[in-house]
Structures are given as C-alpha cells and as structure tokens.
Amino acid sequence: MKRAFLLLLISFLSLHGYSQISYEKGYYINNLNQKIYCFIKNMDWKNNPNNFEFKLTPDGASEIANINTVKEFGIDNTSKYVRHTVKMDRSPEAANQLTHDKAPVFNEELQFLKVLIEGKASLYLYEAGNLKRYFYNIDDLDVEPLVFKSFLTADNKVGQNNEFKQQLWNNLKCPSFKMNRMESLEYNNRSLIKLFLDYNECIDADFVSYQNQTKANIYHITLRPRFNNSSLLIENPVSRAKDTDFGSNSGFGFGIELEYILPFNKNKWSISIEPTYQRFEDKGRSKLDKVFNEELFVSVDYSSIELPISLRHYFFLNNDSKIFANISYSFNVKSDVSIEFERGDGIKLTPLNGKSGNNYAFGIGYKLKDRYSLEIRYLTSKEILENYMAWDSKLQTTSFILGYRIL
Incomplete structure (x- = not known):
C-alpha cells in the first residue's frame, strides 16, 4: 500500500508542469512607446517580476520580454506593472x-x-x-x-x-x-x-x-469524514511473549478542515489545520508459552484527537476540477490508548495505558466545483506507547477522506 501510494503521489506531482496557469489578454509597451496587444502568462506574481512570458496570438509561440525592453505591461482587468x-x-x-x-x-x-x-x-x-x-x-x-x-x-x-x-x-x-x-x-x-x-x-x-x-473567498471550512485502514504492531524486546501484530483493520474518523488560500500564484497554494477524531480497535494473539502452546489474547482500543497542519498545492485541470497534493505534520492533542492482555485460562495481565506521539502525512486528492473532494492520505508510523521505555509500537494508517465545503 505504501509503495503504491508513493508511486501515485509521484505521478500526481509530475503533472505540475501542466497545471493551469493561463495566457490572458494583455499588452506591453516597449522602449519605442509602441503598445503591443498580446496574451500574457498570468503567474499572479507574489514577488515583482523582472520578465514575463507572452504570446502574440493564443496559439502562437511563447516569448519572453524583460525589464530592459518593456516600460509597462498589464493583464486586462487584473494587474499592471510599470518600470521606474x-x-x-x-x-x-x-x-x-x-x-x-x-x-x-x-x-x-x-x-x-x-x-x-x-x-x-x-x-x-x-x-x-x-x-x-x-x-x-x-x-x-x-x-x-x-x-x-x-x-x-x-x-x-x-x-x-x-x-x-x-x-x-x-x-x-x-x-x-x-x-x-x-x-x-x-x-x-x-x-x-x-x-x-x-x-x-x-x-x-x-x-x-x-x-x-470581488476576490474569491480565501477561507474555506470543509467537513471531512473518513474511512481508515490501520495496522498496529507492538513489541517488547525484554518480554517477546507479548509481541503482537494486529494486522490491518478498518475504522472511521472525522475532521473539520480550516483552509487558507494563499493570495498569490493563482490560488495554487494553501495552508490548513484540521482537528480530527480517529479511533482504532482490534484484537490479536501471541504465543505466551511456545512449549505448552499457551496463547495470549491481546485487545487494543485507541482513540485520539489530532491536529494536522498541512501545506497544499493545487493543479488545475479546468474551471471546475483540480487535483491536489499535500504534506502534513500531525500533532497529538489528546489520546486514549488501552491495551489489555488475557491468558487462555482467563487470567488478565497488567494492561498498558499508552500515550500517542506526532507524525507526518502525505495526501493526494481531487476537488470538484471547489466544493466536493476526495483524498487518499498516508500517515507515517506513529508511536502510541510513547510513555513506556520498554515498548515499541507502530500504528500506520491510510485514510480515504470525503470532503464537503460549507464555507
């Protein structure tokens, strides 16, 4: 799953060169005070440019003009730059x-x-x-x-x-x-x-x-329920009898994303925070005594409130559709981790009450009409027994996230 996700992410990022920054009607004035009407590549510059790309016709070849040859240029109803x-x-x-x-x-x-x-x-x-x-x-x-x-x-x-x-x-x-x-x-x-x-x-x-x-709303609020596929491995180098691989299991979560569209580069970049509730429950077993074939039954109940902070880049396909890729760092706000051990004869051993750590996440997705979205997000391995020196744990999750923007 991880390898497939990374391949898909690379494929999406390879579209960067084809993302939509259009040539728009404009003009420039050269050093001879001649006004040339053309189509200028609108980069929605954050930093003042020293040059720009243009075409004399919509289907013509792209050319570059610079500050040494141009006194002024502008994009109709959008922006204007003058040389001084x-x-x-x-x-x-x-x-x-x-x-x-x-x-x-x-x-x-x-x-x-x-x-x-x-x-x-x-x-x-x-x-x-x-x-x-x-x-x-x-x-x-x-x-x-x-x-x-x-x-x-x-x-x-x-x-x-x-x-x-x-x-x-x-x-x-x-x-x-x-x-x-x-x-x-x-x-x-x-x-x-x-x-x-x-x-x-x-x-x-x-x-x-x-x-x-009449600039578009740069603040978005999106409801984002999700289906999670998670796997958990716990290990104790001192007492291997309790090592348990829970395999993969599914669960649900919910987040509310607050997104700010950065006001440059044609609204292609954004940052967001997303308070998110996640839960993972599963049962596993390990060999407590291999000689007598005695099994140990292990159950885990994990829930958390996380706060991912994300940087997102959009790739425009047309006026209604765009794909996006984002990287996130997720802070653990609150977590409850309970891992219980029970022998085959019904005797319960000392449980673990863990604490969750932080982790990274990488996502790719699709947005329709700037309202509906679908994202696949891979979360890197997370430690959920951070407060136990003798224990190691790896919780890995892939989320399939639906989104509906309400603002």
Missing part, C-alpha cells in the same frame, strides 16, 4: 537583523512596480520575499518611496521610522483628512489603498483600482 528607476531601501525588518540606524539606506534600482491605485495620486508596491516597499506619485511627478523602517532604539527596543505618514499628510490634501487618520495609518495594502481611494474620490479625480474587490 526608484530609490530602494532594502533594510531588513526581522527583529534579529535590525540596526540602530533610523535612516533608510537608499540605492537606485530599476524595477517593475505593481500598480495598486492609478489616478491623480497613484500607489505602487514592490515585493521581494519578506521585503515590502510602497511608492507613490502625484500627477506625473517622479515616483517616490514611502519611507518606513524598523530600527533599534538606544535601549535596544524596536522603534519605527514612520516618515511615510508625514509624506502623505503633506501631499494628499483633502478637507476630510484629519491628522489622527494619518497617525493611525499602517504600512500595508489595506490601509494605504483605502487612503489613496479616498483621496482620489475627495478631489473628484478619475482613478483605477487594480485590487480585485
């Missing part, structure tokens, strides 16, 4: 990398900036990994950085250079804007986009927002 030489501060924001220097360290860079709001006052974003920098301009003036930097104060506490608030107070004049609003601004998409939208509306200016206000 800007003052870039790449000072780190991680607490363990901060310095005592409050001032930004600027270097000139040529970058494609993502247009968030385009109007009399325009807002741009540059993102690379954990680095986020916002830029703005008024009318056709030069694009300027909105200054923000974290630093260490004299007593080694984290301080913030929020010069961007003063910049916006000085340059975005609207009768309804008060100083307390500027003071409460945050250096993020939501806060800055709202301010630039309000400003352009305040002065009755034409503007375009490239933020999709």
Whole structure:
C-alpha cells in the first residue's frame, strides 16, 4: 500500500508542469512607446517580476520580454506593472537583523512596480520575499518611496521610522483628512489603498483600482469524514511473549478542515489545520508459552484527537476540477490508548495505558466545483506507547477522506 501510494503521489506531482496557469489578454509597451496587444502568462506574481512570458496570438509561440525592453505591461482587468528607476531601501525588518540606524539606506534600482491605485495620486508596491516597499506619485511627478523602517532604539527596543505618514499628510490634501487618520495609518495594502481611494474620490479625480474587490473567498471550512485502514504492531524486546501484530483493520474518523488560500500564484497554494477524531480497535494473539502452546489474547482500543497542519498545492485541470497534493505534520492533542492482555485460562495481565506521539502525512486528492473532494492520505508510523521505555509500537494508517465545503 505504501509503495503504491508513493508511486501515485509521484505521478500526481509530475503533472505540475501542466497545471493551469493561463495566457490572458494583455499588452506591453516597449522602449519605442509602441503598445503591443498580446496574451500574457498570468503567474499572479507574489514577488515583482523582472520578465514575463507572452504570446502574440493564443496559439502562437511563447516569448519572453524583460525589464530592459518593456516600460509597462498589464493583464486586462487584473494587474499592471510599470518600470521606474526608484530609490530602494532594502533594510531588513526581522527583529534579529535590525540596526540602530533610523535612516533608510537608499540605492537606485530599476524595477517593475505593481500598480495598486492609478489616478491623480497613484500607489505602487514592490515585493521581494519578506521585503515590502510602497511608492507613490502625484500627477506625473517622479515616483517616490514611502519611507518606513524598523530600527533599534538606544535601549535596544524596536522603534519605527514612520516618515511615510508625514509624506502623505503633506501631499494628499483633502478637507476630510484629519491628522489622527494619518497617525493611525499602517504600512500595508489595506490601509494605504483605502487612503489613496479616498483621496482620489475627495478631489473628484478619475482613478483605477487594480485590487480585485470581488476576490474569491480565501477561507474555506470543509467537513471531512473518513474511512481508515490501520495496522498496529507492538513489541517488547525484554518480554517477546507479548509481541503482537494486529494486522490491518478498518475504522472511521472525522475532521473539520480550516483552509487558507494563499493570495498569490493563482490560488495554487494553501495552508490548513484540521482537528480530527480517529479511533482504532482490534484484537490479536501471541504465543505466551511456545512449549505448552499457551496463547495470549491481546485487545487494543485507541482513540485520539489530532491536529494536522498541512501545506497544499493545487493543479488545475479546468474551471471546475483540480487535483491536489499535500504534506502534513500531525500533532497529538489528546489520546486514549488501552491495551489489555488475557491468558487462555482467563487470567488478565497488567494492561498498558499508552500515550500517542506526532507524525507526518502525505495526501493526494481531487476537488470538484471547489466544493466536493476526495483524498487518499498516508500517515507515517506513529508511536502510541510513547510513555513506556520498554515498548515499541507502530500504528500506520491510510485514510480515504470525503470532503464537503460549507464555507
């Protein structure tokens, strides 16, 4: 079962190159100010690109354009990037990398900036990994950085250079804007986009927002009952008479998955947590005394509440269908493990009351209409007698999971 599962997983992953990232209607403007209509491969970039793939016709050959030859490009009703030489501060924001220097360290860079709001006052974003920098301009003036930097104060506490608030107070004049609003601004998409939208509306200016206000729900809740096929082996190197291989047995479980779709790369990645109840019951036997052929009857009753945390990748087949693969690390929240031993003459031996450990899981599945799903999940070997030094145990499970999304 394990080998078959791994082969199936590899087959699914091999489809990665064929997963659906489509060419969509768009355009680019070259250095001669020529506007070329084309079809651009929409990567839903998290990090600002330096190049992009395009086709001149839907069935044409794929070509690559880069920042040296393109001044601007956009995908219809989706996104727009413009080339600018800007003052870039790449000072780190991680607490363990901060310095005592409050001032930004600027270097000139040529970058494609993502247009968030385009109007009399325009807002741009540059993102690379954990680095986020916002830029703005008024009318056709030069694009300027909105200054923000974290630093260490004299007593080694984290301080913030929020010069961007003063910049916006000085340059975005609207009768309804008060100083307390500027003071409460945050250096993020939501806060800055709202301010630039309000400003352009305040002065009755034409503007375009490239933020999709009708973006699909990125939080999902799915009910996930499952059929489990499990096997258990317990061993005691000191007393081999109690070693028992229970073989495989079936059972049922239930989980509620809370999934967050990551807002980049065309919704192809997600993370989830799934509180899950599992139960395994079985009976086995071992030879207590091989000379007298005396048997030992062993029963196990195991139940647990687990919390798998998963990283999932989707492979789109069409608008209604997609397959997915995920890797999980499952934390044991609560478990009850009871293993009882009974001799052939009815005498009961000292039982075991175990404690379960954590384990990994790998799954592949199919989702229909973003509501119904089916997953096969292989859980790696789990120790359920973790609190007994003299005992080893291996509980392995393959789950067949049905899903119905309610949110």
